[in-house]
Amino acid sequence: MFRKEFLIKPAVSLLATGLLVLNTAIPFAAAAELSLDDSIALALQNNPSIKMAVADKDKATWGIKENEASKLPSLSLSNSNNRASGAEGASSSDSFNTSLRVNVPLYTGGRTEGLIDQAKYNANIATVGVAKVKEQVKLDTTTAYFSVLQNNKLVKVNQQTVDNLSEHLKNVEAQFQVGTIAKSDVLRSEVELANAQQNLTKAQNAYEVSIASFNNVIGMPLDSQNTMKDDLTYAQYDMSLEDSIQMAKEKRPEILQSQETINAAKAGIKIADSGKLPTVSATGTQGWSGSKFPGDNSNWSVGVSASWNIFDAGVTNAKVKAAQANMDKVSQSDQQTRTGVELEVRQAYLGMKEAEARIETSKVAVDKAAEDLKASQAKYYAGVGTNLDVIDAQVALTQAETNSAQALYDYNVNKAKLQKAIGTGVE
Numbered sequence: 001m002f003r004k005e006f007l008i009k010p011a012v013s014l015l016a017t018g019l020l021v022l023n024t025a026i027p028f029a030a031a032a033e034l035s036l037d038d039s040i041a042l043a044l045q046n047n048p049s050i051k052m053a054v055a056d057k058d059k060a061t062w063g064i065k066e067n068e069a070s071k072l073p074s075l076s077l078s079n080s081n082n083r084a085s086g087a088e089g090a091s092s093s094d095s096f097n098t099s100l101r102v103n104v105p106l107y108t109g110g111r112t113e114g115l116i117d118q119a120k121y122n123a124n125i126a127t128v129g130v131a132k133v134k135e136q137v138k139l140d141t142t143t144a145y146f147s148v149l150q151n152n153k154l155v156k157v158n159q160q161t162v163d164n165l166s167e168h169l170k171n172v173e174a175q176f177q178v179g180t181i182a183k184s185d186v187l188r189s190e191v192e193l194a195n196a197q198q199n200l201t202k203a204q205n206a207y208e209v210s211i212a213s214f215n216n217v218i219g220m221p222l223d224s225q226n227t228m229k230d231d232l233t234y235a236q237y238d239m240s241l242e243d244s245i246q247m248a249k250e251k252r253p254e255i256l257q258s259q260e261t262i263n264a265a266k267a268g269i270k271i272a273d274s275g276k277l278p279t280v281s282a283t284g285t286q287g288w289s290g291s292k293f294p295g296d297n298s299n300w301s302v303g304v305s306a307s308w309n310i311f312d313a314g315v316t317n318a319k320v321k322a323a324q325a326n327m328d329k330v331s332q333s334d335q336q337t338r339t340g341v342e343l344e345v346r347q348a349y350l351g352m353k354e355a356e357a358r359i360e361t362s363k364v365a366v367d368k369a370a371e372d373l374k375a376s377q378a379k380y381y382a383g384v385g386t387n388l389d390v391i392d393a394q395v396a397l398t399q400a401e402t403n404s405a406q407a408l409y410d411y412n413v414n415k416a417k418l419q420k421a422i423g424t425g426v427e
Contacts (some may be wrong), residue, residue: 035229036145039218043141044134046219053126053133060119060126067115073104079294098294099287106304109277114270121264125257132253135420137217142416144214149232150409151207157401158200164373164394165193171381185387192391196398232408234359237415241349244422248345251423255341258334265327272323275316278308341421348418355410362404369397 034042044050079098105112169189175181212222220226239247249255282304290296309316373393379385 032224033227033229036142038229039145039214040138040141042218042220043137047133047137047217049133050130050137053130057123057126057130060123063119064116064123067112067119070108070112070115071105073102076101076103081293094291095289096291096293097287097289099285101286102284104282105279106282107278107280109274109279110270111274111279114267114274118264118267118271121260121267124260125264128253128256128260132257135253135423139416139420140217141214143413144210144217145228145230146232146409146412146416147210148207148214149228149230150405151203151210152228153232153405154203154402155200155207157398157405158196158203160401161196161394161398162193162200165189165196168377168390168394169193172387180383181387188387188391192394232405232412234356234408234411235415237352237418241346244349244418245342245345247424248341248422249338252341252421253423254337258330258337261330262327262334265323265330269320269323269327272316272319275309275312275319278306280304280306344421345418348414348421352411352414352418355407355414358403358407359411362400362407365400366397366404369393369400373397 077098077100079096081097082095083092084095169186172181172185172189176183176186211225215222215224215226282302284300284302286298286300288294288296288298373390373396376385376389376393380387380390
């Protein structure tokens with residue numbers, strides 16, 4: 001009995017310890033460390049837009065099979081059964097007719113081939129569409145990731161401002177107590193601290209919203225708390241504007257889709273024009289008929305049939321004209337797409353370069369503003385400066401640090417937009 005009790009107690013203790021460890025580990029498992037690449041991988045895995053694009057691609061691929069089947073033989077089986085009453089006193093009789101028919105299309109005037117080509121072009125469009133959606137998801141994830149980093153930085157900037165003004169207010173109040181400064185300095189310092197606290201609250205709210213937006217993009221619960229591994233840094237973009245535009249013309253999904261749309265429109269003209277040409281098919285039939293199923297008597301036939309619609313009141317000609325008009329439309333759309341892609345590349349490139357210039361100047365501004373704040377504080381506490389000088393210097397430092405964070409954010413986001421605009425991720 002003692003031995004049994006002795007064994008049970010360690011087992012219970014071990015189980016309790018395991019549950020405690022498990023419960024302790026759950027909160028830590030909920031918060032993950034995510035790099036930008038990790039975040040993009042999650043978004044590509046979870047985003048429903050990609051899954052819908054893949055479904056469209058599969059649908060278009062089966063469209064090729066559907067049209068290719070039109071070139072193959074078709075086999076059909078039919079049967080009829082009739083029962084008729086006989087003369088007065090005679091029994092009723094049955095008759096069965098069964099036929100097995102095979103049809104082989106030999107020539108369709110190019111219609112079948114045109115439909116197959118058109119289906120292939122549409123499948124290519126849908127395939128490139130998957131890459132297009134993935135590129136957009138990558139950009140959305142990157143933008144959301146950098147937004148979290150930027151807002152986190154702004155929370156720190158505003159928190160530091162609140163801390164600085166709180167410390168400054170203590171010094172102002174101390175000087176007021178000994179009668180070296182006026183009450184107005186205390187009031188002004190209190191107002192500036194209150195304003196800074198409001199700005200901190202706004203920054204914290206913007207940070208929480210950016211986290212929820214980020215979680216939404218990568219497909220995680222909106223209240224997930226993740227730690228970002230990466231930071232807002234500067235990495236130079238080496239490609240020239242002209243090279244970026246050239247790469248976009250070669251790899252951008254919209255341009256690839258536009259070209260395939262033109263090819264599909266050309267196939268549409270071929271399909272419409274097939275109405276002017278004859279169609280030829282071969283047929284073979286095996287039949288049975290008689291009073292017993294499938295029939296007592298057997299017969300067969302083979303043949304070739306041709307059909308040529310010599311006059312259709314202009315229907316075919318109208319279809320050809322409509323297909324040609326569609327061709328003109330997609331050609332103009334192609335030019336518009338190419339111009340739009342080039343414009344998008346230029347906008348992202350110039351926006352990136354503008355932010356790049358601001359990064360260096362904002363760093364200088366931060367250093368100068370920090371130095372000015374220290375000098376203003378030293379003068380004020382020595383009795384040779386004014387409270388307004390300290391407050392202005394603090395406002396200038398906060399603004400300089402905000403501008404620095406904004407410049408890094410703008411640079412990285414515009415760089416991501418440029419990479420999406422040139423189609424660097426398209427395979």
